[in-house]
Ligand code: GDP
């Protein structure tokens with residue numbers, strides 16, 4: 503189920519990132535620039551009362567070279583596009599500025615729910631000064647102090663009060679939901695268009711689709727599929743849509759709702775740092791993954807090119823050793839037909855259950871052939887394993903002491919399971935638990 507999203511907007515220095523950090527605490531996805539340089543935290547998860555929600559600090563999405571007003575305008579547009587509720591922050595020490603009025607105009611037109619927060623109201627005497635902010639047209643302003651943590655509770659009460667009813671997934675359990683993620687310009691929208699234009703794909707109305715018009719639902723070979731966030735991939739030409747941070751934001755949201763994630767690479771350009779980061783989010787989220795090398799038509803090839811590219815992917819994406827690789831071209835449609843069968847295959851594996859009796863035979867055999875090394879004189883003993891979940895397949899292994907289960911042995915057990923069963927395309931989770 504998709505969580506509601508809250509976006510924080512306002513001009514520079516009003517305290518957006520201070521409030522963001524207060525609201526999400528430590529539960530943040532770190533969207534880094536170059537490692538070790540700046541660390542912008544723009545996307546996280548917050549909690550208030552019984553509500554969990556995503557938070558976006560739009561101030562962290564820098565639109566390169568945009569003049570000041572353009573930049574905050576675009577940040578406001580991102581908020582409108584992405585959020586269910588917007589927190590509009592102004593500075594209580596400066597009063598209403600023309601930039602505030604500019605942002606207010608854009609937000610007002612969108613009709614999205616807005617909570618107006620007047621920041622830097624660090625003491626009660628200053629509360630008298632907040633009334634001029636009524637003029638922005640969003641009703642009662644909430645006085646807060648980000649640096650002192652004051653007033654945030656009342657503000658968040660109002661935010662969760664404005665959440666939409668419920669955002670449950672409109673699709674049946676057996677519908678395969680997938681998304682395409684990747685840097686700007688790798689060819690995601692071209693691929694979506696090519697897929698939806700396939701002759702054997704029948705776009706069919708499935709109950710619930712009208713509730714979320716940005717997904718594309720279709721039937722192929724007797725199976726229903728949904729492309730999550732089609733709108734985000736078939737872009738409408740806004741400037742910010744080509745920025746990397748925005749692409750990460752879209753990716754995170756799409757991953758959340760998907761069973762299968764296609765990590766799209768640009769075969770012509772090769773692998774970039776950003777590709778690994780984006781793929782890492784899909785892996786961490788436990789989704790089934792296919793690596794798609796697009797633009798293969800534009801690559802000058804001999805008989806070793808594909809093998810070499812494949813090896814480079816394996817070297818660079820070691821954590822994705824389970825993901826199949828598909829080379830194709832959205833432009834010429836070359837090998838496009840292999841994509842849907844691959845999606846079908848990995849989604850089956852992602853939701854596969856194995857029988858406990860066979861699982862145990864396999865695990866206990868492997869353990870007796872290859873016992874865990876001892877750790878300070880103590881030895882891990884494996885008694886029993888059972889699959890407790892799917893999507894991704896998750897196994898609980900009962901042992902004498904979970905502390906003795908080291909990463910390398912867990913890896914060994916994973917490989918054992920992979921060799922015995924067909925889990926291609928899906929991460930596996932192993933949880934060591936003490937046998938009672
Ligand atoms: P952003 O550019 O909107 O993200 O603003 P920041 O969160 O980076 O804050 C800008 C400056 O305002 C920083 O120096 C903060 O320490 C300061 N600031 C943020 N919140 C408050 C507050 O509640 N009271 C005061 N006095 N200063 C604050």
Ligand code: GDP
Nearest residue numbers: 686687688689690691692796797800831832833
């Ligand atoms: P997105 O930003 O990832 O959605 O990428 P687009 O679909 O907008 O594609 C970016 C550019 O790559 C466009 O100029 C496309 O025409 C081009 N492109 C996309 N797919 C292919 C392909 O398979 N081969 C070639 N040669 N170019 C492609």
